[in-house]
Structure formats: C-alpha cells, structure tokens
Amino acid sequence: MNAAPPKITPMLQQYLEIKGQYPDTILFYRMGDFYEMFFDDAVTAAKVLGITLTSRSAKDEVNKIPMCGVPFHAVTGYLARMIKAGHRVAICEQVEDPKEAKGIVRREVVRVVSPGVTTDDQLLDAKADCYVCAASFDRKSAKEMLAGLAVVDVSTGRFQVSEVVFTASDPAPLIDEFTRLRPAELLLAQSEVEEWTGLTDLLTAHLGQLCVTGRPDVHFDFRSALVTLTEHFRTANLAGFGCAAYTAAISAAGALLLYLKETQKSELSHIRQLSPLNHGGYLIIDDASRRNLELTETLVGGQREGSLLAVLDRTATPMGARLLRRWLLFPLQEKEQIEARLTSVQELIRQPDTRTAMRDLLASVYDLERLCSRLVLGHGNARDMTAIKTSLAQLPALHALLTGCTSPLAQAMAAEFDLLADLHQLIDAAIRDDAPISLREGNLIREGYNAELDRLIVLLRDGKQLILALENSERERSGLAKLKVGYNKVFGYYFEVSRSQAEALPDYFIRKQTLVNAERFITPELKELENSIATAQERRLELEYELFLDVRGQLVAHNQRLLAVADLLARIDVLACFAELASRHRYCRPTINSDRALTITEGRHPVIERALEPGRFVPNDVHLDQEQDEILIITGPNMAGKSTVLRQTALIVLMAHLGSFVPAESADICLVDRIFTRVGAMDDLRRGQSTFMVEMNETANILNNATENSLVILDEIGRGTSTYDGLAIAWAVAEELAQKNGVGIKTLFATHYHELTDLAATNPRIQNYSIAVKEWNNTIIFLHKLVKGATNRSYGIQVASLAGVPAHVIARASEILKNIERGEFNLQGQPAIATGSKSKKNEPRQLPLFAPPSHPVLSLLASVNPDELTPKQALDLLYQALAGLDTSNR
CATH class of the missing domain: 1.10.1420.10 (MutS, DNA mismatch repair protein; Chain A, domain 3)
Incomplete structure (x- = not known):
C-alpha cells in the first residue's frame, strides 16, 4: 500500500505556486522575520549556507518537508554566499498587510539576485564592474561564426554591445572579449545552451565561476529585441547610439534588457544609453598578453595584489577604481x-x-x-x-x-x-542623518519638512502636555477650578468634577459616568485629541514611508x-x-611620436620596483625602431633580469597609452596598435594543452596578427620541445618577425639559444644584447644591466649553485659540462657525458643498441697487413692516418 503524499497547507500551496514561476532559483520565502526555504531548495541552501536543515512537519516520516531559514535582517550575508556558489535567488516578500489579509497573506517575488545581477555591496567588488552578458550567434560562412554580445553592469547602468567573428578551430577573438569584460553570468537562448556547452566550458576555464542561464529563444528574436530596446529608450531606432548595424548584438541586448526587467521588477530608468564597444580607437592586448603582463591579476594565484592595476590604483573613490581598470583594459591609441x-x-x-x-x-x-x-x-x-x-x-x-x-x-x-545643489538641498531638508536602515521603523524624515508629520511628532512627544493644556483651557472657560482630566482603560481620557459642580458645565460636555461624589464627562475636542495621540505612531510610520518614497522618486527622476x-x-x-x-x-612624462620608434632611458618595472627597497632596482635603456634596432636578441643567465626588461618595456608603453606618466628618466613612445607577449612556460591542464601547445598557440597568434605598428615581447620560444626543434622554431620565428610584410615588427626576444645571436649577421635590423654579469671566485654576480653584444654562456651551473643545489651535484654537473663541450663520444665509443672520475672500467655496462661509429684511423689500419708494406708504402700510410685523425678531430 502506497503512503499518502505529505499534507500541503495553504501556505505551502502558495509557496509551490510561486516556486513554479521561478524553477531555476532558490526561493527565499518571507515569513515574519525570516526567509524560509522548503523541499529541495532547503536541502541546497542548508548545505551552501551551513545552517541546520529541519522539517515543516515531524509527525511522521511521510509528512516531513525539508525546511531551513535565515533572518531577514541578515539576509545580505547569506545572499552573498548563495551567489558566490553560483545560485540564483528569488526574493519573495509579503506585499499585503497581515492585518488586512483575508486568509493567507499575499506574497510576490520582488527581485531575482544572480551572480551577474545584484546591487548589494556585500556581493560586489567595489573596484571592478559586475557584468551580466547575453550572447547571440549567427553563421557568417561555412567556417566563420558571428557572436553578438551585450553586457550590462546593473549596479551602474553601463550597457554596451559588441560583435566578434571567430571559428570553431580558433575561438581566441571571442575568448579575448570575454576575458576582458569578465562577466559573472552568461545568458544564452535555451536551445543553444547544450549546443555551446564546449564554449561555456572553455569560458569557465578562463573566467573561473560562470553562471550560465538559459532564456526563451523568442527573447533573442531580432525584431522582438529591437522593439524591447526602442520602447525602453523611447527612440524610433538605434541609429542615434551607433548600434543599428549590430544585428546579432541587438538580439542579445534585447534579451538581456528583458531579463533585467523581469528580475529587478523595475523600469531600469538608469539605463539610458546603449553604446558600441568599439576597439578601433584602443590599443589591443589579447588575453594571453594580459595574463603574461599581469595587468589585473597575478599569473600565479590570480591575485589582484602584485598586478599592475594594484600598483597603479591610488584612487580615492570606487568609481575611480573601476574607471582605472577600464582604462587599463582599453588603452587609448589616439x-x-x-x-x-x-x-x-x-x-x-x-x-x-x-x-x-x-x-x-x-x-x-x-x-x-x-x-x-x-x-x-x-x-x-x-x-x-x-x-x-x-x-x-x-x-x-x-x-x-x-x-x-x-x-x-x-x-x-x-x-x-x-x-x-537642488538634490543636496532636497536630501538635507528631508532625510535625517541618523535614519535607520529599515524603511518601516520611522525616524526617516526631518522635522520641518512636512507639516502633518510635524504635528504627529508633537503629538507623540508632547501628548501629555497637550492634554494638560486642554484641561487648563476648559477650567478657564467653565470657571471650575477643580475640573481635572483623568484616564482609564475603559473610557480613555475624561473630565471629572464634583456632582455639585456638574450642572455648571457647558452643554458640549457629554456625561459618561456618574460616581458617588463625582461626574465624568468627555468633550469632542478631548476625544479628537485622544484619537490623534492613539493613532499618531501608526500614521507617522505610514507618512514617513510615503514621504521617503516621494523623495526617492524625485532623486530617481x-x-x-x-x-x-x-x-x-x-x-x-x-x-x-x-x-x-x-x-x-619619480615617473616622467612620455613624449608620443608617430615615427615607429621607441626609446626608454633608465626604464623601471613599476611592480618590481615597488617590491624592492628604494634604490635597489637597476634601470635599463631600450631603443627599438624599424631601421637598425627592430629586433633585439637578448641573452644572459636565468635570474639576471631578461624577463624584467621585456615586461617593463611593454608596461611602460602601455602606461603611456593610458595617459599616465611612466617609470623612467625619459621615454619617447611611438603609438602601437597591439602589444603581444609570449612569456613563461606552463601547462594549461584545464584546457588540455601542454606547455609547448600553449607556447605555439600564442606564437601563432603573434605571427598571424602582429603588424608593423605592434610591439612583440618573446621570452624563451621553443623551450617546450627538444633542443634542436626549439632552436629551429625560434630561428624561423625571429626571421619572420624581421621580414613580415617587408617591414618587420619591433620585438624584444630573450633566449637561451645562443645560436640565435648569429641572426644579427643575416639581417641589419637584428641586434644582439645581453644582461651583464660579473664572474667572481667561481660564482657570478648579477648586474641586471642590458648591454650591447651577445653572450655565449648561460651560467646555468652557477645559478644552480646560488639556488642551493648541493656542492657535489654542482661539481658533477661541471664535470659533465666539460665532457659535453669536448665531444659526444670518446675514443672507446662511450658517451663522453658518462666519463669522468665516477666512471669505472670494471663496472658492467649495458650493451649499446647500435654499434658506435668506426674511427677512420682504426678502419684504415684494419684494412692493411703491416708485414707486407714496403718502407715507402708504410710512410704513405702514416701520412694518410694523420690526415684521417685530423679530419676526425675536426
């Protein structure tokens, strides 16, 4: 026999009806001083919030309904935790006075809070925009797709659109746009949620937490979206915003605006403009370069502290901090x-x-x-x-x-x-400085702002004095000195006189009670005053709320x-x-030129300099042009400062394009259209890419998209594969950068492949530089100075020693290095790298898979019989052997 379903009360019936309208949210259902959650919502919320999961009914297991709740006065903190966990929350409030309700109190969802749509301070980063994005996709050709993007920061009203062309094999342009904006929530047409799962997974890998919300397909219909937008902006079309040609983006923007209106239950009057997110007037920095240069967060750990943004941000307001971040992501190019x-x-x-x-x-x-x-x-x-x-x-x-x-x-x-001034005057006149957060507790409006409110305040504050004043007035009017006011719970306030004086009272005194020695009366004026005092508090709360809403409405206008x-x-x-x-x-004003030349004197890294003690950072000069110093091949040991010079050059150029002074003695900066970087080497396991694949993807992007007006920073191309492959690739990349479009590209190229220094002999626009070091007592001192000329040593063993590698390992490494430098094999056919003081002839060795190459002299001697040689033949053989030995040594 099946168990009966749990009993559903009228309250739970109302809850389920509202929940049915918002199935993809956690419903915070207001009950008195708490927001309650039931059924699966309660199970989820209890786990996320770490609160106790109880049940609505405990009579039997069948009727147990999971339940949990949070106090309304502390809801913001709980909301923050739900949103950070990726959930959307519908706030359901009582919209009817319980005193006037007939049956269950009417409730409605007043707003939906999601990771991308919130205005609560505890849910927002004061120094970063919080975007919700909608995307609409169209196919341009068999290979190319067009993504229409619309983004809104509902907390500021900034509404922008953009369109990006990409392919399934190369989604980098789309990824760049998303990583620049970093939306917290993405809206897709319901039918496309599954289709674009691969893309959303890729975006999540780049952005971290990303809430994907499916919306009805009809909301993304172009005609419907256009109507939604023009009705909101009260315009005939979108030409005035410069967005009329963005058809895919308009589809996304209309769907996004409709989503905001549904979730916020508001007309969104602060969103008054739709602007195109054009890149034509900005210096472009792709996602990889932003990460490599650590513009907004560190490469390791993703922390704001340690990034260029953290160093530059000395703003005094949250608006300024957010604007600085936007300027950093969209540097000027004009x-x-x-x-x-x-x-x-x-x-x-x-x-x-x-x-x-x-x-x-x-x-x-x-x-x-x-x-x-x-x-x-x-x-x-x-x-x-x-x-x-x-x-x-x-x-x-x-x-x-x-x-x-x-x-x-x-x-x-x-x-x-x-x-x-008018708005300041309005608030100053109307709103009390000590007003509470709640809008229903009163004490919101200043005295003097509204005459009726002032009267109510006087009644509440001076009610007894007003009663006594009326008592004195009636004594004088009646001439009865012993007339007095009394009070009890049955009649309220009343006038009392002795029975002998009762007949002397005016006609408007109404007898209410006769006692043995006294008579009690009321008057219309006394009862009106009593009613006013009794209802003053309730009316005051209502009036203050009404006045507050009126003031808020004036400000909203x-x-x-x-x-x-x-x-x-x-x-x-x-x-x-x-x-x-x-x-x-000590930053200097950069000069901006159009000569495609870049000269930095005594340049410094803005982040590293700040981390060191004053005066410890070693500045460097860099000059790049497209005539003689187009590509600088920079060699030198690890830890000497190659990467620092590369990064600081890119950051100084970027800061100049922001309109900021730069860390240098002087800087003459040419306008650049893009900054590309290929820095560092690490696997990208989240995207299933090896070190070498990441390296080659970034290199391909540079070679395909860099122009003669770009700045390219390359650090250790080819390290992710074998030495010879890596060297070959690095050489070919450098040649391409020097020859592209017959003009070449300004490039700083740091490498440990010393063979690349020979490139300078093949092209007059390629120059060799190195980071200077000083050798001292079998160790090295880093001078951190960029100097003209190449170096043929990496000092790897010395660096290993400085890093604390054990001395016997360092000694063995030095011995092996000498063996390698002598040659690959010794005369016995053994690998030279294996010989040395630790090699012992009597130790068993594994047989080689292939026989060692024969020595020419040994082959020659094996081919003759010395007993049959004449003296002349023996002498000729000796000369031949010497010639063969000389060829072998070479």
Whole structure:
C-alpha cells in the first residue's frame, strides 16, 4: 500500500505556486522575520549556507518537508554566499498587510539576485564592474561564426554591445572579449545552451565561476529585441547610439534588457544609453598578453595584489577604481586624447596643493554610481541618501579647484560640472542623518519638512502636555477650578468634577459616568485629541514611508544627472591618481611620436620596483625602431633580469597609452596598435594543452596578427620541445618577425639559444644584447644591466649553485659540462657525458643498441697487413692516418 503524499497547507500551496514561476532559483520565502526555504531548495541552501536543515512537519516520516531559514535582517550575508556558489535567488516578500489579509497573506517575488545581477555591496567588488552578458550567434560562412554580445553592469547602468567573428578551430577573438569584460553570468537562448556547452566550458576555464542561464529563444528574436530596446529608450531606432548595424548584438541586448526587467521588477530608468564597444580607437592586448603582463591579476594565484592595476590604483573613490581598470583594459591609441590626459596630469603634479585638496575631497565621496542605481531599482534606503548628500556636499569645492586648473581637459570637465545643489538641498531638508536602515521603523524624515508629520511628532512627544493644556483651557472657560482630566482603560481620557459642580458645565460636555461624589464627562475636542495621540505612531510610520518614497522618486527622476557627475568625478579621481603616482615615484612624462620608434632611458618595472627597497632596482635603456634596432636578441643567465626588461618595456608603453606618466628618466613612445607577449612556460591542464601547445598557440597568434605598428615581447620560444626543434622554431620565428610584410615588427626576444645571436649577421635590423654579469671566485654576480653584444654562456651551473643545489651535484654537473663541450663520444665509443672520475672500467655496462661509429684511423689500419708494406708504402700510410685523425678531430 502506497503512503499518502505529505499534507500541503495553504501556505505551502502558495509557496509551490510561486516556486513554479521561478524553477531555476532558490526561493527565499518571507515569513515574519525570516526567509524560509522548503523541499529541495532547503536541502541546497542548508548545505551552501551551513545552517541546520529541519522539517515543516515531524509527525511522521511521510509528512516531513525539508525546511531551513535565515533572518531577514541578515539576509545580505547569506545572499552573498548563495551567489558566490553560483545560485540564483528569488526574493519573495509579503506585499499585503497581515492585518488586512483575508486568509493567507499575499506574497510576490520582488527581485531575482544572480551572480551577474545584484546591487548589494556585500556581493560586489567595489573596484571592478559586475557584468551580466547575453550572447547571440549567427553563421557568417561555412567556417566563420558571428557572436553578438551585450553586457550590462546593473549596479551602474553601463550597457554596451559588441560583435566578434571567430571559428570553431580558433575561438581566441571571442575568448579575448570575454576575458576582458569578465562577466559573472552568461545568458544564452535555451536551445543553444547544450549546443555551446564546449564554449561555456572553455569560458569557465578562463573566467573561473560562470553562471550560465538559459532564456526563451523568442527573447533573442531580432525584431522582438529591437522593439524591447526602442520602447525602453523611447527612440524610433538605434541609429542615434551607433548600434543599428549590430544585428546579432541587438538580439542579445534585447534579451538581456528583458531579463533585467523581469528580475529587478523595475523600469531600469538608469539605463539610458546603449553604446558600441568599439576597439578601433584602443590599443589591443589579447588575453594571453594580459595574463603574461599581469595587468589585473597575478599569473600565479590570480591575485589582484602584485598586478599592475594594484600598483597603479591610488584612487580615492570606487568609481575611480573601476574607471582605472577600464582604462587599463582599453588603452587609448589616439595621440590627441593621450596628450590631453598627460597635460592634465602634469598640471596636477605641478600644483601639489590642488592635487592634495582634490584627493581629500574625493575621499569623502561615496559610490554615487551604485547608490544611484540602488535608488532606481527601489533598493535604496535613507542611509544611501545620506551618503549621496555627503558626496554632493564636496562638489562646490571640487568645482572651484577644477576651475582653477588651466589644462584643456580640466577646463572641459569644469564646464560640464553639475553641482546638483537642488538634490543636496532636497536630501538635507528631508532625510535625517541618523535614519535607520529599515524603511518601516520611522525616524526617516526631518522635522520641518512636512507639516502633518510635524504635528504627529508633537503629538507623540508632547501628548501629555497637550492634554494638560486642554484641561487648563476648559477650567478657564467653565470657571471650575477643580475640573481635572483623568484616564482609564475603559473610557480613555475624561473630565471629572464634583456632582455639585456638574450642572455648571457647558452643554458640549457629554456625561459618561456618574460616581458617588463625582461626574465624568468627555468633550469632542478631548476625544479628537485622544484619537490623534492613539493613532499618531501608526500614521507617522505610514507618512514617513510615503514621504521617503516621494523623495526617492524625485532623486530617481534626476538619476542621469547623478550618473553624469559620478562619471566626471571618476575621471578627476584617476587623473589625480596618476599625478600622485608620478610625484611619489619619480615617473616622467612620455613624449608620443608617430615615427615607429621607441626609446626608454633608465626604464623601471613599476611592480618590481615597488617590491624592492628604494634604490635597489637597476634601470635599463631600450631603443627599438624599424631601421637598425627592430629586433633585439637578448641573452644572459636565468635570474639576471631578461624577463624584467621585456615586461617593463611593454608596461611602460602601455602606461603611456593610458595617459599616465611612466617609470623612467625619459621615454619617447611611438603609438602601437597591439602589444603581444609570449612569456613563461606552463601547462594549461584545464584546457588540455601542454606547455609547448600553449607556447605555439600564442606564437601563432603573434605571427598571424602582429603588424608593423605592434610591439612583440618573446621570452624563451621553443623551450617546450627538444633542443634542436626549439632552436629551429625560434630561428624561423625571429626571421619572420624581421621580414613580415617587408617591414618587420619591433620585438624584444630573450633566449637561451645562443645560436640565435648569429641572426644579427643575416639581417641589419637584428641586434644582439645581453644582461651583464660579473664572474667572481667561481660564482657570478648579477648586474641586471642590458648591454650591447651577445653572450655565449648561460651560467646555468652557477645559478644552480646560488639556488642551493648541493656542492657535489654542482661539481658533477661541471664535470659533465666539460665532457659535453669536448665531444659526444670518446675514443672507446662511450658517451663522453658518462666519463669522468665516477666512471669505472670494471663496472658492467649495458650493451649499446647500435654499434658506435668506426674511427677512420682504426678502419684504415684494419684494412692493411703491416708485414707486407714496403718502407715507402708504410710512410704513405702514416701520412694518410694523420690526415684521417685530423679530419676526425675536426
């Protein structure tokens, strides 16, 4: 006999109905002061959150329904853990007053929180954008695919589209775009989720955690998406945004906007622009080069600390930190824009008082972008408004400082500066500084902002005094000095007089009770006052909430002004940050040329220099052009500093394209279109690629895409395979870089293959350089200096000794090295590498698989009979043997 199904109460029935609308989420169902989860959601949540899993009914095993819950006042922390675990959470609130409810209280999902869609501070990195991305795919040809991408940071309202052409065999362009934006969530048409599993697995390998969300196919229909976008932006088309030709991206953008509206239950008024993510005006750095140069995170461990971004980031605001990161990922390529930034930075360097004052004021500015978005999405509270007010209070002084600057960029920013005085005045007049986080506890609105609220506050604060004042008034009016006010739970407030004086009371006194010696009366005025006092608290809470929503609505109506000021402050912040860096660390202003020449004098690595004690870093000069010094072949031992010189050159060029000063005595930087790097050697096991395959993939990308305007950094090409193969590949790659398109490409090429130094004899644009070392007492001292000329030694054994390899191993290695340098085999046909003091003739040896090559002299002697030779023949044979011996030694 089958057991009966568990009993479903009206509350659980409501829960299941709402859950059915959001099947791919964890439903946080509000019950009083807790968010409860049931069934499978409870099992999942209990495991992720580490909370106790209980049951709704414990009468029998059949009726046990898994259940867990979290307190509503601490929900943000629990949400953060759910989102970081890759789950989407639907927040279901009570939308009806329980006092007025008939039956079960009505509940609705008010928002859906996902890894890519959130505005909660605890879920966001203040210094990085949080993108949700939608992708739509079209086939361009038999081999090529077109990916239309749309990304939104809902916490700031930034909405961008892009289109990328890629092939199944080479998805690198698409991977580059994703790794640059690093979305936390990816939306795909439901029918394409399975089709693109390989791509999403590859993206997860590059990005780490990636939440993939399937959406109805119809949402990605071009016509439907176009209607969704034009209705939102209230435009006839998207031509005004420069996006009309992005058909695949428009399909993705429409689906993405619809997803945001469904999850946020909001009109998203802070998203007012759709902009194309063009790469034409930017210096392009692919994913491999970003990782190799450690621009935003370290190569090992993926940590922000130790990256170029961490070293450059001295911004004072979260908006500035995010903008700096975007500038780093999208460096400028237009000389006029770069020079404008450099001039503004130089002015702030020369005016340290102005710079310091700006940074002090900016330090008091909160995250206006995300605060504004929280208000628009209906999540903002009074403390958010107070933070906005504090931020706006800094604007007049910042504007005055900016107006005092003379650089064209500063003047342009001063001209667009909106002081937002009206919004500051509104918040200051309406919102209390000590307002609580909750919007239902009162104490939100200042006295003096609303007359009715002021009356309610007076009633609550001075109710007894008002009763006593009415008592005095009625005494004077009636002439009865002994008239007094009393109170009990049955009648409330009342007037009491002796029975003998009752007849003297005015007609508006209404008798309520007769006692032995007294009469009790009420008046309309007394009962009205009593009712006002009794209902004042409830009405005050309602009115304060209404007034708060009205103030929030007024601020939301001006959200575009707030976001524009936030963007302006971010730009000021980054420019002041660049000036502070240059002033503190002796950075110089680079000159920008169009001559395809690059000259750095006394250049330094911005990250490594900061990690060393002041004065310890050894600077270096680098010159590259496309006439005589196009490719520098750099040799030298490990640990001498080859990789440092390579990386610092690329980073200095990149910093110049940001509009930043650079760590050097002087720098004349040519505009470059791309920076390519092939640095380091490690397996990429997540993608199933060996060291050599990773190396060759990156090398192929460079050879196929680098132009005469690119900068190429190569470190140890060919190490992942055999010596001869690696040398052959390295030689061919260097030749191709020198000859490509008849012009060649500016390249720094570090290698341990000393044979590559012979390339300088084959091409006048290839030069040999080395990292200097000094030999001392059978060891070496690293000088870390790049000098003209090649070296023919790697000093590997000396480096091993410095690393702490045991002395007897070092001695044996030195002996083996000498054997190798003498020749491959000895006269007995034994490998020379095996001979030496440790070789013993009486030790058994494994027979060789192949016979050793015969010596020419031995072969000659074996072919003659000395007893039959004449003296003349013997002399000729001797000369022949000597000639053969000389040929063998050579």
